[in-house]
Amino acid sequence: MAATIKDIAKMAGVSITTVSRALNNHTDVNRNTYKKIIKIAKQLNYQPNSSARNLVLKKTNTIGLVISGLTTRSGHHFIYDVICGINEQAKLRNYDVLLIGTSTQQQKEISFKDLCLKRNFDGVILAGVRTGDPYIEQAMQSDIPTVIMGVPVATAFCGSVVTEDVSGAFSAVQHLIDFGHRHILFINGHKETVVSQFRLEGYIKALNKNGIPYNDNYVAHANFEIEGGSQALESLLSHNPEATAVFCASDLMAYGAMMKCMELGFKVPDDISIIGFDGIDITEIVKPCLTTIYQDRWQMGISAVNMLLELLGGSEGYIRFMSPKLVIRESTKMLIK
Structure with a gap:
């Protein structure tokens, strides 16, 4: 028999309302309680009635991953690992990810908002953008929840995940x-x-x-x-x-x-x-x-999804800085004078 919200609430020792708010990514749920509920839901293989819920909420449970300058020349491990982190976390939170490639020229032909509305995205993760790309400013001015990777900006509906x-x-x-x-x-x-x-x-x-x-x-x-x-x-x-x-x-x-x-x-x-x-x-x-x-490219992708879901839950945008670390191997050596 399929697990229900009531089953999750009983195991977590919380109310059905709390479980519902956690599963719908409301930010007023205690962080530890939220993690506990998500963990139990995963253990029970809980499958929400997404069709009915989405009709009410007008949600598609689809995240747009819009990458500027995505070509065969940019398909190395860095962006691949970021995409994997995004996809894995989105799947865990019952969201689909639709990958869209764009360029500076294409951004001049179709606006950021038109692209999002055409694809029915709940929210967007924007990556690979350059300083002159129109989508940066358009995303910041939009009311569509958006996370921009690599550009430190924050507005009411827009946040960013950036390496220091x-x-x-x-x-x-x-x-x-x-x-x-x-x-x-x-x-x-x-x-x-x-x-x-x-x-x-x-x-x-x-x-x-x-x-x-x-x-x-x-x-x-x-x-x-x-x-x-x-x-x-x-x-x-x-x-x-x-x-x-x-x-x-x-x-x-x-x-x-x-x-x-x-x-x-x-x-x-x-x-x-x-x-x-x-x-x-x-x-x-x-x-x-x-x-x-x-x-940590994988964690960058995970952080982008988590931030986007916070924005979808009503939180304001903020900047998440990721700390890199020095890894010393064989290609550097003390200079002998």
């Missing part, structure tokens, strides 16, 4: 400085992305703290991909042969830089130390294993 990119970049550069490096190149991502701007800020902040002057010639912008890191590294080294270390704003660019170093006859880390950012699986496979700044 400044502190992450600072940690990466400080690690190289602690190892005695002072001529540190920086291969950054697209100028138009917020994360690139924050990681540049962290790079400069670490240099300033240690009395090392910022040199604009030490910085190049690429596309977060392997070939971008390779090309940028070759160009930077040709103009700055005194460099002994490289900080890359993505692990893929760090891998590309590492491969180019070997091609040019440099040993990593004996001649040049390299550190990446993201903590994707490739960092543990390549030789030497890559020192990196790790981001």
Whole structure:
């Protein structure tokens, strides 16, 4: 016999009303009680009568996952892991996820609100956006519950999940400085992305703290991909042969830089130390294993869904900062003077 709300209430020792409010993501339910109810519901394999409930609430139980710039070139582990976290948590909370790819140009052709209304989304998770993408401003001005990933903004209906990119970049550069490096190149991502701007800020902040002057010639912008890191590294080294270390704003660019170093006859880390950012699986496979700044991509996806459900429950938007951590492996080494 199928489990009912009454069964859950009896096992949890709470009222039927409390169970109902918890299952409908109301924010006035005690957090521990909420977790207990969700756990029991899962144990009992509780299946709500979603059709009847949605007719009353005018809900579709569908989350729109709108990713800007999603192509075969962006299908590496970072975004994949985020998507998996979103999908897993949404499924646990009885929501479907509909993935929509977009671009800056497409955003000019159909507005954010029109897209959401056309697809009947209850709420939206917006990822991969650049500073010039129309959907950022439109989402902030909309009354559609939205979580923007990577852009620190908050309004009544809009929140965000972001990595502490400044502190992450600072940690990466400080690690190289602690190892005695002072001529540190920086291969950054697209100028138009917020994360690139924050990681540049962290790079400069670490240099300033240690009395090392910022040199604009030490910085190049690429596309977060392997070939971008390779090309940028070759160009930077040709103009700055005194460099002994490289900080890359993505692990893929760090891998590309590492491969180019070997091609040019440099040993990593004996001649040049390299550190990446993201903590994707490739960092543990390549030789030497890559020192990196790790981001919990899975947890970022889970946090985005949890925040969106809070917004759907009536909470106001806020910014959730995710702390990255330095993972020291084999690609960085103390500089021997």
